[in-house]
Amino acid sequence: MRTNEIFMAIKTDFPEARQEEETGAVIIPKESLLKITQYLKNHRLAFDNLHCITAIDRAERVELAYTLYSISEHHGITLKIYLTAGEENVASLAELWKSANWLEREVYDLFGVIFLNHPDLRRILNPYDWKGHPLRKSYSHPEVSIKPRL
Amino acid sequence: MAVTERIPASKLIQRIPGGGVFLTTSENIFKWGKASSLWPMTFGLACCAIEMIATGASRFDIDRFGAGVFRASPRQCDVMIIAGTICVKMNDCIQRLYAQMPEPKYVIAMGNCAISGGIFYYDTYSVTKGTDSLGIPVDVFIPGCPPRPENLLFGLMKLQEKIRNEKDADK
Numbered sequence: 001m002r003t004n005e006i007f008m009a010i011k012t013d014f015p016e017a018r019q020e021e022e023t024g025a026v027i028i029p030k031e032s033l034l035k036i037t038q039y040l041k042n043h044r045l046a047f048d049n050l051h052c053i054t055a056i057d058r059a060e061r062v063e064l065a066y067t068l069y070s071i072s073e074h075h076g077i078t079l080k081i082y083l084t085a086g087e088e089n090v091a092s093l094a095e096l097w098k099s100a101n102w103l104e105r106e107v108y109d110l111f112g113v114i115f116l117n118h119p120d121l122r123r124i125l126n127p128y129d130w131k132g133h134p135l136r137k138s139y140s141h142p143e144v145s146i147k148p149r150l
Numbered sequence: 151m152a153v154t155e156r157i158p159a160s161k162l163i164q165r166i167p168g169g170g171v172f173l174t175t176s177e178n179i180f181k182w183g184k185a186s187s188l189w190p191m192t193f194g195l196a197c198c199a200i201e202m203i204a205t206g207a208s209r210f211d212i213d214r215f216g217a218g219v220f221r222a223s224p225r226q227c228d229v230m231i232i233a234g235t236i237c238v239k240m241n242d243c244i245q246r247l248y249a250q251m252p253e254p255k256y257v258i259a260m261g262n263c264a265i266s267g268g269i270f271y272y273d274t275y276s277v278t279k280g281t282d283s284l285g286i287p288v289d290v291f292i293p294g295c296p297p298r299p300e301n302l303l304f305g306l307m308k309l310q311e312k313i314r315n316e317k318d319a320d321k
């Protein structure tokens with residue numbers, strides 16, 4: 001199925017879903033994440049594979065992007081959630097897709113998004129005693145990162 | 151004459167003309183043996199390791215210089231080739247591996263990353279600025295990003311030269 005058709009299918013059951021203009025990604029409110037992902041996995045859309053979770057820091061908000069793929073149907077979709085600054089938490093999908101476990105740990109490590117009910121929310125790339133979340137715009141670590149003299 | 155010039159140890163060992171006897175010091179023999187049989191550690195950190203692997207394979211064949219037995223345990227090695235980017239998370243690991251190697255031990259810093267942080271010197275949070283900054287003494291620096299296998303072999307020959315010319319026999 002094409003992205004638009006998948007979006008229409010989601011939209012019929014979940015009217016709160018919107019489509020992002022530039023990317024075609026489906027934006028959903030964070031409260032409906034569990035409902036919608038369960039639907040996407042078990043519905044005939046058959047999204048059996050969670051490819052990637054990543055985040056984009058836009059200073060005033062953090063965007064979470066979930067890339068889903070269906071191995072049997074050969075189609076994919078990107079889900080997006082906008083998290084307002086200061087409320088970077090969202091439900092964990094580790095129960096639904098096993099791959100979410102480490103992907104969410106990565107997003108937590110680098111962006112500081114808290115995944116609620118995650119079975120093991122530890123850092124995964126940086127050392128366990130690391131301070132801060134390096135891919136956030138506000139992150140600074142002057143003692144290790146040297147700026148070039150221009 | 152021409153042949154003996156190409157034998158690295160020819161300066162250390164003197165043949166008595168016309169006889170089956172040669173003269174040397176035990177120290178020189180040890181140094182020669184040490185330099186001719188280096189045991190590197192199987193230890194690659196990033197892209198430079200690929201060049202190190204190529205150097206170990208048949209085309210470039212590091213075995214020709216007596217350093218082809220890559221060991222998987224630091225206890226069995228005497229040269230550590232730091233091949234690649236040192237991430238902050240690897241610091242402890244490298245220091246521990248270095249400490250676990252028995253003396254005499256040597257370190258080759260291969261590639262700009264292992265020398266100074268290389269292209270990751272500026273504006274990164276996760277890369278250590280070179281092997282020296284970990285307090286590990288480096289014997290040979292091989293610049294390049296990545297250095298070609300020939301460069302690694304040249305670095306290895308420099309290390310052998312250094313070992314053969316060591317003043318202190320204990321090292």
Ligand code: SF4
Nearest residue numbers: 197198234261263296
């Ligand atoms: S020096 Fe270049 S090739 Fe070697 S590890 Fe660093 S970036 Fe990779």
